[in-house]
Amino acid sequence: MGNTVQRGFLDEEFENRTLRCQTMMAECGLDALWVCTEPEVRYFTGFHTPFWQSPTRPWFVVVPSSGKPIAVIPSIGASSMSSTWIDDVRTWPAPQPLDDGVTLLIDCLREVAGQQGRIGLPMGPETHVRMPLNDYEKVCSTFGGFVDSTEIIRSLRMVKSEAEISKHQHICSIVSDAFDALPEILNTGMTERQAFATFRSEILTQGADDVPYLVGATGPGGINDIIRQPSDRIINDGDLLIFDTGSTFDGYFSDFDRNFAFTSATQDAKDAYRAVWEATEAGLETVKPGATTTQIFNTMNEVLIKNGSLGNDVGRMGHGLGMQVTEWPSHTVEDETLVVENMVLTLEPGLQWASGKVMVHEENLVVRADGAELLSRRAAPDLPII
Amino acid sequence: MGNTVQRGFLDEEFENRTLRCQTMMAECGLDALWVCTEPEVRYFTGFHTPFWQSPTRPWFVVVPSSGKPIAVIPSIGASSMSSTWIDDVRTWPAPQPLDDGVTLLIDCLREVAGQQGRIGLPMGPETHVRMPLNDYEKVCSTFGGFVDSTEIIRSLRMVKSEAEISKHQHICSIVSDAFDALPEILNTGMTERQAFATFRSEILTQGADDVPYLVGATGPGGINDIIRQPSDRIINDGDLLIFDTGSTFDGYFSDFDRNFAFTSATQDAKDAYRAVWEATEAGLETVKPGATTTQIFNTMNEVLIKNGSLGNDVGRMGHGLGMQVTEWPSHTVEDETLVVENMVLTLEPGLQWASGKVMVHEENLVVRADGAELLSRRAAPDLPII
Missing domain, CATH: 3.40.350.10 (Creatinase/prolidase N-terminal domain)
Structure with a gap:
């Protein structure tokens, strides 16, 4: 480790x-x-x-x-x-x-x-x-x-060395393992706070140096806020859960999230999950040297609009990643930053799929000559149910 | 918890x-x-x-x-x-x-x-x-x-409410328990990095929300730097270890350190430990409403000089504590801040006791009408040997 x-x-x-x-x-x-x-x-x-x-x-x-x-x-x-x-x-x-x-x-x-x-x-x-x-x-x-x-x-x-990229690869692999372990270690009846502590401990056990950034939320059938701290709310059947963590190895960050449902989920929630997953797929196809952050934004946004997005409050659909949990550039409608080899980026499409219900996906990647190389282990295409 | x-x-x-x-x-x-x-x-x-x-x-x-x-x-x-x-x-x-x-x-x-x-x-x-x-x-x-x-x-x-003070009391109690557990969970043969991870995990298990600040060092017979990150150095018989942590509960910090020796320590190291412990005692006696941070500094500094201090690089001997790991005021020769009830302060006397060897103690307290009330559990008067 x-x-x-x-x-x-x-x-x-x-x-x-x-x-x-x-x-x-x-x-x-x-x-x-x-x-x-x-x-x-x-x-x-x-x-x-x-x-x-x-x-x-x-x-x-x-x-x-x-x-x-x-x-x-x-x-x-x-x-x-x-x-x-x-x-x-x-x-x-x-x-x-x-x-x-x-x-x-x-x-x-x-x-x-x-x-x-x-x-x-x-x-x-x-x-x-x-x-x-x-x-x-x-x-x-x-x-x-x-x-x-x-x-x-x-x-x-914005442009990383291979030595920096290897640190990103390592922490993204550690956090992917920790996310994969979640279905085994989380269950209904836990409080949000217990779930947070359990996840933090798992990330550290898997070999992260620290977990400086950990946010998330649970809610019946969906969640309404993606930057919250945990409460004493008890996780119930039918809840959705999002965890988003920026963990570090040797001072370099991962930054991706995962969504889970407990016991069951509505078709609308499953569709919203699939929409952000498909948007990420489209983003991954678009990322290559010569593209722009605005093209990445537009590609993902088109998928979300096609799937009935009511908009989102995040202000962008991903960003640079490095010694900070977010760095330049931003995937926005105006950013227009030229994508070049060895940028480390997140893709973070999000949508509001019903009143007070948001869904956000995030993956981490490094830009190679022929396109995106994933750093995070790709999320499942369908909403995982614990 | x-x-x-x-x-x-x-x-x-x-x-x-x-x-x-x-x-x-x-x-x-x-x-x-x-x-x-x-x-x-x-x-x-x-x-x-x-x-x-x-x-x-x-x-x-x-x-x-x-x-x-x-x-x-x-x-x-x-x-x-x-x-x-x-x-x-x-x-x-x-x-x-x-x-x-x-x-x-x-x-x-x-x-x-x-x-x-x-x-x-x-x-x-x-x-x-x-x-x-x-x-x-x-x-x-x-x-x-x-x-x-x-x-x-x-x-x-600088002046805390009782609700804020109760959060400080809680996190200082948690970290005191974690420090007390160290002799059972650390041993020679571990790397510094393993010792750090073990301590971080113990603090979280005891109930801290997070460990945003953890520094320390080990070294043969003494240590030369108190703000270092861990290395792969293996802890040996005769090493000294310092851990200094700022851990949090509900967004409020503890900030105190502890020193340990493995297997044995020289008389000079024991004397240096005793000197900073005695300086802290003198500081605790001085803290009361109406005193100044400069008086606190001078009282502790006199004890250190009497014990042969070669000076120190920290620039102060303690500070305020709150939502940040350090806050106003600073105990320095010029600060002259008036101490008032409900300030939460650290006492942090440090000295260089030989070339390249420093010793720093730290305790946390709240100022009450009749003087200092400890938040951290008082360190042992003699250098603990693991």
Whole structure:
């Protein structure tokens, strides 16, 4: 369990990421690029810790136009960061609210880019600046502003290396096994909370490092919400159940769901299940290098409309997958992102099939030269009944 | 397990939070206050979902000068948010990168505060703005800026209600039981990774909802890093082990650690353990309403210096605890926060006792009228040997 897949990465992985970044930086005329969010810091350094859950301290990485990235971080991370491929680790004894890395970051950016340099920072969709706004404004005013570099980070992270893909394969296989075990370990009479705990435990037993994302719901004949936390509701005959989990291996996510009925299901529920399954089939056929996320959306949406969809609230029908449970791009009617080899994507068609009743399917895949290669084990074509 | 402690909160909890907030808003002359981070949105609404791990969509709550808060959120959250005490739930079909809630948020703020109103936003230590910077700047320029309201949010969240404290008591009791079980379930010959998985499983079995934060390390005669992820290193006779976990019950954290030696320990390691234990004792004596976080720091630091501390990299000796694994305040030499009743705090003295060898203790407590009431079960005064 986990022993067959390499943990961590060779230094070449980080060298390649940095070189690809620096090539794009040169095209944009950037002298430096800085990042301050967990996936970006990890992407360039390999620094991997749940310590980011503490909001107290900001962390920075500066990518120069050539050479290795520079870490500007709280001293509590010095030992871990020094064990990565990064050579230049600059620290301060955070927390220090009056100057929490601000001077150290400004000095580093000035050294790398010069006072008049063009400095990139991701500011667009799906990004945020993880430091106090007051401190950000000090850094910003020192340099008179930054250049939005969302597109650089987005295009880097959307396309995975084989080493990253192998981690996705591993966690998707683990979660597929855990879903397959559900009919044996769930039954009516359990509460939702017991069912959640049982599933979480099964995923961990199968070899996942963690289950950071687990949502779901049960309801008589159908469910009305796909991002809920469990309640003490007791599962009854005739209930539908959805579980959707983002589990991790070595910091890479799976993200797919499964639906089950207990004892029996109505024909309408079975038809709704079949509709999202067929929509996924259509999506899988569409995914290939050269297609767009909008084509993927439209293909799946046509199947849902043909099957009487009353719409859905999710806002998209799948997305990128990686170090976060959702990443760029989004399969929407306007997204128009070009699909390229080695993207890791989800397909997530959903529909409202009756008032207050929704059905959502999800599969994970990697884009290969000849089309979609499934990472999750394909859901059964008909609603499984426990 | 978990059945004795109420999940969720009565509506009065949210009414009280909102009224306390509005009283402070009035003192600052604020017409509205908006927040966009998970703990703040949950604080005012009760909306609780791991969906925040997806970086795709921003979420907003606007607190008016009187009346209930208003939720401005993606439509995927409409059903869950509508089941909270909030009445006014405004949604848009996110993701919609060209206008991801920006117009809806601006309209709401304008309606509540007027175009010339004074609008608060947390911008200070331990806060960040969780939305794309480009979008934030559109909102900001519409109103000509916001008033930093960190102090309002900080003083609200630092002082817990009895209902919140009961959740802390419950999770700290669960994790204490799991730590107590460790000598029976860990042994030399295991890898660090196996030891982590065993401990995580034990915490969940004891009744925790999740283990979002688990770090630790082993090393021959001592450890050099307290925020590491596990490796395949095999635990040997003479190793020291530290586990530090932030586990949750109903969205409230524990955060404490324990140290163990396998088979034997050097006198220096035993002395270092005793030093941090004694420092914690001194801290527990100091904690009471009217003391300051700086006094708590100084009291513990004196004990460590007397015992030959070579310093530490943590930057503080404990912090607030709540919906996040660390919250305001920090026990530092400069923090000077006044300790008041019903604060939930950690004490976390740490020292470097030899080159590359650190020792950190941590306990959790609630401040009562007459001093500290422990939430974690007090660590043994002498280094436990497995």
